[in-house]
Amino acid sequence: MTRSKRSKTAETPPPPQPRVLVLHGPSLNLLGLGTPTDMPPVTLSGIHAAMEARAKADGVIVESFQSNHEGQLIDRVQAAALEEVGFIIINPAAYTHTSIALRDALVAVGIPFVEVHLDNIHAREPFRHNSYFSDRAAGVISGLGAHGYMAALEFALARLR
Ligand code: DHK
Numbered sequence: 343m344t345r346s347k348r349s350k351t352a353e354t355p356p357p358p359q360p361r362v363l364v365l366h367g368p369s370l371n372l373l374g375l376g377t378p379t380d381m382p383p384v385t386l387s388g389i390h391a392a393m394e395a396r397a398k399a400d401g402v403i404v405e406s407f408q409s410n411h412e413g414q415l416i417d418r419v420q421a422a423a424l425e426e427v428g429f430i431i432i433n434p435a436a437y438t439h440t441s442i443a444l445r446d447a448l449v450a451v452g453i454p455f456v457e458v459h460l461d462n463i464h465a466r467e468p469f470r471h472n473s474y475f476s477d478r479a480a481g482v483i484s485g486l487g488a489h490g491y492m493a494a495l496e497f498a499l500a501r502l503r
Contacts, residue, residue: 359403360502362495363427363453364393365415366408367435373460384488392488393495400499412437416447423451429498430455431491438463438473445474454501456494459484 366386374383390406397404405427407418415437422430430453437444438459448455455475462485463470476482481497483490 358426359401360429361403361405361425361427362393362397362429362431362498362502363418363422364390364404364406364491365418365430365432365434366406367415367433367437368410370433370435371408371410389488389491393491396492396495397499400503402499402502404495412441412444415444419444419447419451419453422453427453428502429453431458431494431498432456432475433458433460433491434475438475439470440474442474445478448475449478454480456480456497457482457484458490458494460487460490461485 370386374385374388376383386406386408390404393406394404407415409415409418415434419430430448432448432455434441434444434457438457455478457473457475457479459482463473464484473482480501481494483493486493
């Protein structure tokens with residue numbers, strides 16, 4: 343039997359890159375597509391690009407997923423458990439205030455998550471003040487606009503280190 347000349351270290355596969363999943367709920371696909379202003383619009387693709395670039399510097403993969411459908415968001419959360427996603431950042435949008443089903447999915451997979459809202463939901467209508475997610479979230483960021491996603495990502499990167 344011939345013995346491999348390659349060293350053991352060369353045969354050891356690199357550890358899998360940590361993964362962060364960013365979930366966006368209904369109508370967030372419309373972000374930045376409204377009335378033109380002097381400011382460059384904040385879009386989901388812009389938010390994703392900024393998060394991806396920041397995470398890459400730490401060797402972390404960021405995937406973003408937006409859906410207008412509750413079941414698709416639930417399916418994505420369940421799939422994340424099989425993909426060994428280490429952290430979830432979620433803006434459930436209007437499902438924040440309605441979806442026990444999406445909350446249950448997050449609790450069931452047990453992946454730590456941060457809840458993000460672009461607006462300060464407590465400064466809006468009373469029906470937006472309740473969240474079905476906050477008591478199970480590692481933290482909640484509300485009202486910082488797109489900065490909220492970057493702040494959540496910094497937290498996730500620190501947790502994954
Ligand atoms: C987004 C929405 O679409 C609303 O339904 C929520 C959230 C707030 C946000 O601020 O990102 O109430």
